[in-house]
Amino acid sequence: MSKAVREVALDILLQIEKSQAYSNLLLNQTVKNSKLDQRDVGLLTEIVYGTIQRRDTLDYYLTPFVKKGVKSLDDWVRVLLRLSIYQLIYLDRVPDRAIVHEAVTIAKKRGHQGISGMVNGVLRSFQRQGAPSLSEIKDPIERLALEMSFPTWLIKRWIEQYGEAETRAMCESSLVPPTVTVRVNRLKASVEHVVTMLQEEGIKANPGYLSEDAIVIEKGNVFQTETYKQGFITAQDESSMLVGRAVDAYSGMDVIDVCAAPGGKSTHIAEQMDNEGQLLSFDLHDHKIKLIKEQANRLGLTNLESNVMDARNISAQLGTKTFDRVLVDAPCTGLGVIRRKPDIKWTKKESDIQSIQRIQLDILEAVAPHVKQGGKLIYSTCTIDKWENEETVQAFLAKNKEFKLDHSLSDRLPSKVIEQGRYQNGLVTILPHDFQTDGFFIASMVRG
Numbered sequence: 289m290s291k292a293v294r295e296v297a298l299d300i301l302l303q304i305e306k307s308q309a310y311s312n313l314l315l316n317q318t319v320k321n322s323k324l325d326q327r328d329v330g331l332l333t334e335i336v337y338g339t340i341q342r343r344d345t346l347d348y349y350l351t352p353f354v355k356k357g358v359k360s361l362d363d364w365v366r367v368l369l370r371l372s373i374y375q376l377i378y379l380d381r382v383p384d385r386a387i388v389h390e391a392v393t394i395a396k397k398r399g400h401q402g403i404s405g406m407v408n409g410v411l412r413s414f415q416r417q418g419a420p421s422l423s424e425i426k427d428p429i430e431r432l433a434l435e436m437s438f439p440t441w442l443i444k445r446w447i448e449q450y451g452e453a454e455t456r457a458m459c460e461s462s463l464v465p466p467t468v469t470v471r472v473n474r475l476k477a478s479v480e481h482v483v484t485m486l487q488e489e490g491i492k493a494n495p496g497y498l499s500e501d502a503i504v505i506e507k508g509n510v511f512q513t514e515t516y517k518q519g520f521i522t523a524q525d526e527s528s529m530l531v532g533r534a535v536d537a538y539s540g541m542d543v544i545d546v547c548a549a550p551g552g553k554s555t556h557i558a559e560q561m562d563n564e565g566q567l568l569s570f571d572l573h574d575h576k577i578k579l580i581k582e583q584a585n586r587l588g589l590t591n592l593e594s595n596v597m598d599a600r601n602i603s604a605q606l607g608t609k610t611f612d613r614v615l616v617d618a619p620c621t622g623l624g625v626i627r628r629k630p631d632i633k634w635t636k637k638e639s640d641i642q643s644i645q646r647i648q649l650d651i652l653e654a655v656a657p658h659v660k661q662g663g664k665l666i667y668s669t670c671t672i673d674k675w676e677n678e679e680t681v682q683a684f685l686a687k688n689k690e691f692k693l694d695h696s697l698s699d700r701l702p703s704k705v706i707e708q709g710r711y712q713n714g715l716v717t718i719l720p721h722d723f724q725t726d727g728f729f730i731a732s733m734v735r736g
């Protein structure tokens with residue numbers, strides 16, 4: 289049973305490494321096409337995420353045991369050793385003997401006698417001698433980076449922006465498995481009612497901690513339930529739900545969401561508009577529009593219309609049309625959702641921040657004339673990098689004097705966020721460890 293799981297894990301990890309495939313998408317796809325049972329899926333998920341999350345720490349631990357150097361190993365051997373060491377250190381439910389035996393069996397199957405002997409030798413030496421201490425690393429930034437398994441540039445950047453304690457807390461929270469949360473479709477039922485419906489279908493669920501629309505799923509596959517299929521709920525993180533509330537849209541308004549796919553926030557806004565008025569949901573990519581439409585159909589939303597558009601060319605497509613609310617849930621580095629997509633920390637480069645900020649600013653500039661006088665422009669990201677957040681907003685405001693920060697945003701945020709001290713003058717940043725949610729940034733601006 290578990291031998292198959294480890295081979296599948298090895299293949300997924302190799303694919304992520306080679307083609308920079310997204311871990312969550314690849315894992316979901318593999319699980320869908322496999323015959324693995326629920327327990328095996330749990331183990332597979334744990335090994336894949338854990339090995340990516342702890343990649344650099346695992347390589348550091350392996351270093352004294354691999355004479356020719358971890359980097360010079362064939363990719364598959366390095367990944368096999370990583371995932372085996374990960375299990376030896378962090379998983380209690382599999383006996384160490386079985387972990388080593390299975391690694392050696394896989395090595396025999398994929399390589400020659402010498403390689404399986406080497407894998408056996410490395411893992412047995414590691415068992416005997418244990419992991420080398422990280423305290424030998426003198427440089428504090430390098431030590432924290434290896435301890436938490438984060439790239440040094442990111443640790444440095446976060447320390448500059450948030451200080452050492454917050455950086456450590458953010459890293460630690462990214463190593464904890466993410467919670468599954470869903471948003472209740474208020475057009476159909478209340479949170480309490482949906483919790484009962486889910487319990488009747490064998491799902492352990494509780495009202496959310498941060499968002500008034502959220503339900504936290506403790507146990508069970510919620511996406512197989514009738515409650516889900518009949519459009520009572522949508523998968524969404526609790527901090528992401530705060531964006532929909534920040535938009536402050538109600539029935540009869542003209543609203544536009546220019547970076548809308550796969551539709552998490554658009555469908556939330558459409559629900560708050562009581563399925564009335566007009567919500568236009570656009571995205572750059574044609575194939576993603578289908579996802580928005582599927583969600584809107586499932587949820588029974590008829591006030592939402594979706595189409596392809598490059599937000600930077602909005603005027604060419606919509607002329608001079610203006611809206612009461614404009615949402616820019618911008619493309620970003622995703623540095624707030626590393627807990628959910630751990631590969632982000634290895635694939636993003638520091639230079640990506642600057643190039644993505646250019647796109648964010650271009651989108652804001654292009655949509656600004658389409659905000660009605662007295663209307664609101666909401667800018668959100670799932671990154672916590674200040675350059676993509678506060679700096680982007682300040683740069684936009686400096687050039688667009690008719691916009692001001694909207695201080696009424698605080699009225700639409702949960703009191704917990706204000707008490708945490710994360711709100712300031714129309715801007716809010718939620719760090720991943722604040723409430724064990726995704727990291728998020730929201731700015732609300734009003735056109736004078």
Ligand SMILES: C[S@@+](CC[C@H](N)C(=O)[O-])C[C@H]1O[C@@H](n2cnc3c(N)ncnc32)[C@H](O)[C@@H]1O
Pocket residue numbers: 546547548549550551552553554570571572573576597598599600617618619620651670
């Ligand atoms: C953070 S995601 C949006 C998530 C979405 N709002 C939700 O809640 O489900 C950013 C989206 O922006 C889209 N995008 C990137 N550049 C764009 C552009 N120039 N114009 C419109 N959409 C763009 C991407 O395809 C991606 O779907």
